[in-house]
Amino acid sequence: MVKVEAVVIRERIEIVIDAVEEATGHVGVTVIEAVGHGRQRGLTHEYRGRVFESRFLPKAMLIFLVKDEIADGVVAAIRDSARSGHVSGDGLVWTSPVGTVIHNRTGSKLEEVEPGV
Amino acid sequence: MVKVEAVVIRERIEIVIDAVEEATGHVGVTVIEAVGHGRQRGLTHEYRGRVFESRFLPKAMLIFLVKDEIADGVVAAIRDSARSGHVSGDGLVWTSPVGTVIHNRTGSKLEEVEPGV
Amino acid sequence: MVKVEAVVIRERIEIVIDAVEEATGHVGVTVIEAVGHGRQRGLTHEYRGRVFESRFLPKAMLIFLVKDEIADGVVAAIRDSARSGHVSGDGLVWTSPVGTVIHNRTGSKLEEVEPGV
Amino acid sequence: MSSLVGADVTNGNLLIAASTIWVVITAVLVMFMQAGFAFLEAGLTRMKNAGHIAGKNVLIFAIASLVYWMVGFGIAFGDGNLFVGTAGFFPSVDALTSVGKAPFDWFSEIPGAAGYLFEVVFAGVSLAIVWGSMAERAKLYVYVVFGVIFTLIYSVTSHWIWSPHGWLFKGSLTGGVGMQDFAGSTVVHYQGALAALAGALLLGPRIGKFGTDGRANPIPGHNIPYAVLGTIILWFGWFGFNPGSTLSVDFGGFGYFAYVATTTNIAAAAGGIGGFFTAWIVLKKPDISMMLNGVLAALVAITAASGFVAPWAAVVIGLVSGFIAVVGVIWVESIGIDDPIGAVSVHGMSGIWGTLACGLFAVPQLASNLATGQGGLVYTGSFKQLWVQFLGIAVVGAWTFTTSFVVLWVMKKLWGIRVHEEDEILGLDVSEHGMWGYPEFYIPVPGGYGTGTHSHMLSGAGGGGGASHAAHAPTQEPTIEG
Amino acid sequence: MSSLVGADVTNGNLLIAASTIWVVITAVLVMFMQAGFAFLEAGLTRMKNAGHIAGKNVLIFAIASLVYWMVGFGIAFGDGNLFVGTAGFFPSVDALTSVGKAPFDWFSEIPGAAGYLFEVVFAGVSLAIVWGSMAERAKLYVYVVFGVIFTLIYSVTSHWIWSPHGWLFKGSLTGGVGMQDFAGSTVVHYQGALAALAGALLLGPRIGKFGTDGRANPIPGHNIPYAVLGTIILWFGWFGFNPGSTLSVDFGGFGYFAYVATTTNIAAAAGGIGGFFTAWIVLKKPDISMMLNGVLAALVAITAASGFVAPWAAVVIGLVSGFIAVVGVIWVESIGIDDPIGAVSVHGMSGIWGTLACGLFAVPQLASNLATGQGGLVYTGSFKQLWVQFLGIAVVGAWTFTTSFVVLWVMKKLWGIRVHEEDEILGLDVSEHGMWGYPEFYIPVPGGYGTGTHSHMLSGAGGGGGASHAAHAPTQEPTIEG
Amino acid sequence: MSSLVGADVTNGNLLIAASTIWVVITAVLVMFMQAGFAFLEAGLTRMKNAGHIAGKNVLIFAIASLVYWMVGFGIAFGDGNLFVGTAGFFPSVDALTSVGKAPFDWFSEIPGAAGYLFEVVFAGVSLAIVWGSMAERAKLYVYVVFGVIFTLIYSVTSHWIWSPHGWLFKGSLTGGVGMQDFAGSTVVHYQGALAALAGALLLGPRIGKFGTDGRANPIPGHNIPYAVLGTIILWFGWFGFNPGSTLSVDFGGFGYFAYVATTTNIAAAAGGIGGFFTAWIVLKKPDISMMLNGVLAALVAITAASGFVAPWAAVVIGLVSGFIAVVGVIWVESIGIDDPIGAVSVHGMSGIWGTLACGLFAVPQLASNLATGQGGLVYTGSFKQLWVQFLGIAVVGAWTFTTSFVVLWVMKKLWGIRVHEEDEILGLDVSEHGMWGYPEFYIPVPGGYGTGTHSHMLSGAGGGGGASHAAHAPTQEPTIEG
Ligand SMILES: Nc1ncnc2c1ncn2[C@@H]1O[C@H](COP(=O)(O)OP(=O)(O)O)[C@@H](O)[C@H]1O
Numbered sequence A, B, C: 001m002v003k004v005e006a007v008v009i010r011e012r013i014e015i016v017i018d019a020v021e022e023a024t025g026h027v028g029v030t031v032i033e034a035v036g037h038g039r040q041r042g043l044t045h046e047y048r049g050r051v052f053e054s055r056f057l058p059k060a061m062l063i064f065l066v067k068d069e070i071a072d073g074v075v076a077a078i079r080d081s082a083r084s085g086h087v088s089g090d091g092l093v094w095t096s097p098v099g100t101v102i103h104n105r106t107g108s109k110l111e112e113v114e115p116g117v
Numbered sequence D, E, F: 001m002s003s004l005v006g007a008d009v010t011n012g013n014l015l016i017a018a019s020t021i022w023v024v025i026t027a028v029l030v031m032f033m034q035a036g037f038a039f040l041e042a043g044l045t046r047m048k049n050a051g052h053i054a055g056k057n058v059l060i061f062a063i064a065s066l067v068y069w070m071v072g073f074g075i076a077f078g079d080g081n082l083f084v085g086t087a088g089f090f091p092s093v094d095a096l097t098s099v100g101k102a103p104f105d106w107f108s109e110i111p112g113a114a115g116y117l118f119e120v121v122f123a124g125v126s127l128a129i130v131w132g133s134m135a136e137r138a139k140l141y142v143y144v145v146f147g148v149i150f151t152l153i154y155s156v157t158s159h160w161i162w163s164p165h166g167w168l169f170k171g172s173l174t175g176g177v178g179m180q181d182f183a184g185s186t187v188v189h190y191q192g193a194l195a196a197l198a199g200a201l202l203l204g205p206r207i208g209k210f211g212t213d214g215r216a217n218p219i220p221g222h223n224i225p226y227a228v229l230g231t232i233i234l235w236f237g238w239f240g241f242n243p244g245s246t247l248s249v250d251f252g253g254f255g256y257f258a259y260v261a262t263t264t265n266i267a268a269a270a271g272g273i274g275g276f277f278t279a280w281i282v283l284k285k286p287d288i289s290m291m292l293n294g295v296l297a298a299l300v301a302i303t304a305a306s307g308f309v310a311p312w313a314a315v316v317i318g319l320v321s322g323f324i325a326v327v328g329v330i331w332v333e334s335i336g337i338d339d340p341i342g343a344v345s346v347h348g349m350s351g352i353w354g355t356l357a358c359g360l361f362a363v364p365q366l367a368s369n370l371a372t373g374q375g376g377l378v379y380t381g382s383f384k385q386l387w388v389q390f391l392g393i394a395v396v397g398a399w400t401f402t403t404s405f406v407v408l409w410v411m412k413k414l415w416g417i418r419v420h421e422e423d424e425i426l427g428l429d430v431s432e433h434g435m436w437g438y439p440e441f442y443i444p445v446p447g448g449y450g451t452g453t454h455s456h457m458l459s460g461a462g463g464g465g466g467a468s469h470a471a472h473a474p475t476q477e478p479t480i481e482g
């Protein structure tokens, strides 16, 4: 299997997950709150007389463990659905190799677990 | 070394870490709060007249960087201890390859740092 | 590209990010709150008559996706800047291989996106 | 002691003292309702707007306090004609310290200052209601400008109904039968809801509230305990709101205000039960926020009626209000209006219900004790009082909705009243005020900037001139080393 | 002004006015204690139950308010026999507005409504205490059903001790020496704790509270600032609780209630200090929640004693209470009872201590001023009053524990009183009410559903009928474009 | 009823009753300000210190309450000489229940207990102010030890200005023209700020507050809604603070306290507006915490002036205070002082401003009604009162700053007053008290320990002796299975 990770703006979480399912039928994701810093300018803050820039903006990290054959489709679906149309901050998506993925409840390999189990 | 990552239900965090240590002697873990969506049905919510399903349930992500030789033992220990006996939601465990793991305080490779250092 | 991940104490987040940029010019990071358990002793807690040890201490996880050629420099910068001078708890830094890293907004590979885009 | 008792310790002066204690304390309880609104509203909206939403209650109460001192109090309670007070602007030390003298002779047992205090906190509540429906998307300046204007609109209406010169008070069009609105179901709550409705319509719904297919989405608030705290504070404050409206210790009889407090409490309780079970039955879940809305809706309804009705009627008024709150919230949403806190149903519909309930349930004896209107339908068989109540609602509805709508519409045309889309998404805390309401949820380590060379500091008013230190070393300077 | 003073402004009526102000205001302070309990309890329990725990205080106060109006007030304070009041049910306008008339002639300087209001908020406090020990695992319906029944149990006991007809008040078994319980260490606090204990025993401990080896685990609450706010609100409200129990401005002497407020404050302070240092010494850490428990335990203890004891005794009572709170919490846990908030030790043990402390420290002169019992052991050398106090505790203990236990036991057998294991693990907010108390901690973006086609929407009461829009486009409809 | 009215229901006793109601209720409002400070301060500091910062308000109020009963009240208001009270220590039942008798004859219309209660809550407020500037780095014992000492320092000063024997009250050095400080801009607020300043200087700034180049960094607080709640509670409590300072219902005229409440409210509102717009203009953003500081600074300033000035002057005082708050915070930081809450500017600078404002704006008629000092510069053209005010500020500044500084300096030398660096980084909740203020943010599953064999349990007072169970099985023992 392949691990697909993505950093997206939080408002896009649901849309990205829907897009992945629609495009590839994949169900299964873990979502983590994150803050990120990239090309996008951070926010100008003011607090009690100090004006400063925080480089961090709220993002979410999505982790999908998917079958090898749909990996490209998942990446494409994320890439397209993560795009907000705003000027910046839409984040990244990338893949990583993984060893065996075990499904804790059944103890089997994940790819062997039937969807309805 | 190998990176072992697991998504488990939050109530199992302590049990899984204990099981890993007991089975393999490994100490060292990073824990991240997450929410997840998988085969398990989400929760039916009601808020001010709207009934809807949130697909997300509270989970935790555990990251263990372990020596190659114990990786299988760690995976097995997690798999077994993560099982709650409930009908669903026990999550996954998988491995990923990593390059050198550096221990910041000493600057050495992690596998060379003595436990008591 | 390479994924460089690091677990550091929270007070070092800004310093590590600055050090990476200074040493290698790399900009772009995702930050996640975490708690960790390692060689460092946890905290002795007291709550309503129970004295117990929580193994967890607040940490942050940093994820940098960097070009292959600067990966070593990034790791070195993190390793050195993460060191707090305290007796323990400074965490780890390690690398992992990644497949193509896609920049969502432009749809291009990340390494091809110009800094100013 | 007795030798110390001056000749001025007359029964008349003791009556003033007792009445002033009562009115000032109850005014203070009502003032505290701002904290209730702040936490109710912040709790039922999202984390990214929490500081803004809580903080705006301080701002608007400040605005109301000044405007009401300048002109509002005079418009409302200064001597004048049927429609507006024409005296008592910028009241002086004299006007505020004397008792029962023009231009505030209406307050016959308390100093003008106590009158100001009691009435200004009511204006503040009415204004607080307005923003519930406009939450999470209105521009900050709107609070300032519309806050000033609404305070004036409000003052005019309260003259009609509460000033002895007012046409609804006198029943000028209804053969001398005056409108019954003991503590302001109409004056305070319904009016606030009318402006809230105008605002919600002109602003439009929050981004994401209605789906691409037009159906409504839930946007859960971020903190139910806050909403509970807000509601209990409001219930607490309402013991100032209604019982304090006797404006003396003897209106309706010595200690009659205790009776008003009792009907208030019973209705609120019935409203909570009504909301709780309505939600449990209709929505399948006993939604906490709906139970809270039930309590508040009942308090709104009993506000007009608290001095006029029997305990059993308070129970009925409360139960019905609990029902109204729940179905009202759902209905308002179903017609496409986005009202995050439920102000339109809780303060508007239930305000109407409470006002009409006087016409149904007013006990003739109590109406006559209070010298306001007459008994209600169930006691008298006469629709007279109900008609008076209805008339009041119709006229106030027309006046307050129209003026509010027009003013907000003009503001929308001239300067816009809604923040930019990206500011709304980011949240008003950071976009309007420059800082998150909960900074640590967004800035990993607040104050984690202190060890570098401030590349992130864009500027700073002042700066401290200490010398440079070794990099990465925490600085603790200047410490006096005595 | 003087010309305006009617003939009814007599000294008698002014006394009624002043007493009614006092009693209503203090009642309102006590009512606000519901917010204190809500935040104390929510703070000391887990995030996943926070909305439920805070919200249930609104629910139970609503229940108590209605039941007490219907029958509780009559049972407790209506004229009747030694054991129960038999008049004054569903009190009418007349019963509530008249002063010192049957069936509520006991309230001789305030209208019946003020009596109702003051007493109902006490019933509400006693009921609030019950749930502290049952937190995080009881089914929601239990609050409703047991809330009704406990209000009745409570009313009976308060008749015994506080009604002039009650047998403990009269000292029927003790040669006319009545029980001293100024504001309810026994009536309110100890009673609440007895039901709490019954509930904790029948529910059993929370999942995870006791390890597989039987030893107790800590289950930290989620918000210490909430617990602090709750405690300060309770301290604040206690200035209504104790001083208001004079029920007039002249009981014990004109302005004597100020003295009651002073002993209350001194004891609370000593309790905080006692809890703080006991925790620091015994537990090695000055646990904040233990300091707060110390304050509350002292307030509980001084409740019975506040009108009867000297300031030095208030200090002693407070210090001992602080000690009791800390060791009591530890001891209760050590015998296998899971009491998340410490209600059994804070309200039960300390309630017993305070009740007995009257028998030790009551100043003879004060007891005689208040016409209740006699001086305590240290002044009189007589064990008489101590015996009366002990008797009261024993009888109330037997009555309230037994009835509560039996009722809850029957409910357990019939319908179960504890939620399912998975609901307890998930938390009561979402399992009982359908929504998290802090939604944004569990639903990444509340309202993030608004852009799709609602595949997640299971149903919705009402829906909005707007047309379909381009996918992913935020919708802001309807906006009146005026 | 009239037949029940005893012969003691005289006008004198009714005056006592009414005054005592008034003073006790307002004292209770002031007591509640501790919750305001707790939440203002917790909100404007970091999450890791939140439990500690909120909780310390309970601790210090407990300390002040006991010390003030023991000696403080006697020092301040007991009969004595020009500089210190020498009677009334450990006051007894008699001293507290009698009215207008030595040693507390100053309180002529309320019992000594009411005097104690009203004055102790003021001492508590002054003490609460101290810690704002010392937040997030002082050792816990400092609160205890300096709390005791500051209460004594405070009591001496309040004797000078508020006791009829005090030299500033009498105007001993100023030809009999006494200092005007109606409710304590100088006595309470400025004094607290002086000790706060001494503490901030001796502690030095928090780690990270000033960068390696010496420039200041922002350290955002963690919860703006808390700060809003705190501010509204303080505003609410201030209606006790200022109006209650009449200490009777007839000082300044019957019901004059309502006027005091009105100037208080108007000034607070103007302060909020002043702070809001100053921040918007100077800092480009309408910083919510600055608006809140503006409200508080105005309340501080009007404290001295509330009884003496006209409404228009209250507006001026408030607006200027709002400006002072904002620029004061910035300026204090720019000279290298780390004052997390802004106590030095809000309570110190604005306290000075309010005290001087009496010398500018006091209305001659009001000064004469209150028999304190004389009219201010704008009315009389005389600098006399301004000079008296200035003298008071200078003397109090010297006394309180010097004594506070010396005491803290000695403590620093002997035992240290600042926590270790790693404790400060970790946060005071866990390092001083053993538990996070928000445990679930740091311990993934509180109570997630319950299923193992407690390898993590270091010890436990008590333990529960249940038998061993199969591993990983949740235990729910003992449940009575009835
Ligand atoms: N090199 C990187 N390594 C890790 N995360 C990154 C990197 N670049 C961007 N990110 C993440 O993606 C988010 C958006 O990236 P950004 O560069 O701001 O996007 P855009 O180019 O669309 O403005 C960042 O906030 C960060 O969380």
Ligand SMILES: Nc1ncnc2c1ncn2[C@@H]1O[C@H](COP(=O)(O)OP(=O)(O)O)[C@@H](O)[C@H]1O
Residues within 6 Å of the ligand: A027, A028, A029, A030, A031, A063, A064, A065, A066, A105, A117, B007, B035, B036, B037, B038, B039, B040, B041, B057, B059, B087, B088, B089, B090, B091, B092
């Ligand atoms: N394919 C996947 N990719 C990423 N995370 C997953 C995937 N499948 C499951 N998970 C994670 O594991 C959790 C439990 O998975 P789930 O399928 O619900 O388990 P079960 O099959 O035992 O019901 C999910 O909530 C999610 O966090």
Ligand SMILES: Nc1ncnc2c1ncn2[C@@H]1O[C@H](COP(=O)(O)OP(=O)(O)O)[C@@H](O)[C@H]1O
Residues within 6 Å of the ligand: B027, B028, B029, B030, B031, B063, B064, B065, B066, B105, B117, C007, C035, C036, C037, C038, C039, C040, C041, C057, C059, C087, C088, C089, C090, C091, C092
């Ligand atoms: N083997 C490991 N796997 C995953 N995370 C680890 C591992 N070892 C350490 N960590 C992370 O690094 C943090 C610091 O490690 P620790 O061993 O305490 O450092 P030190 O050796 O400097 O005391 C831990 O809290 C944990 O988050």
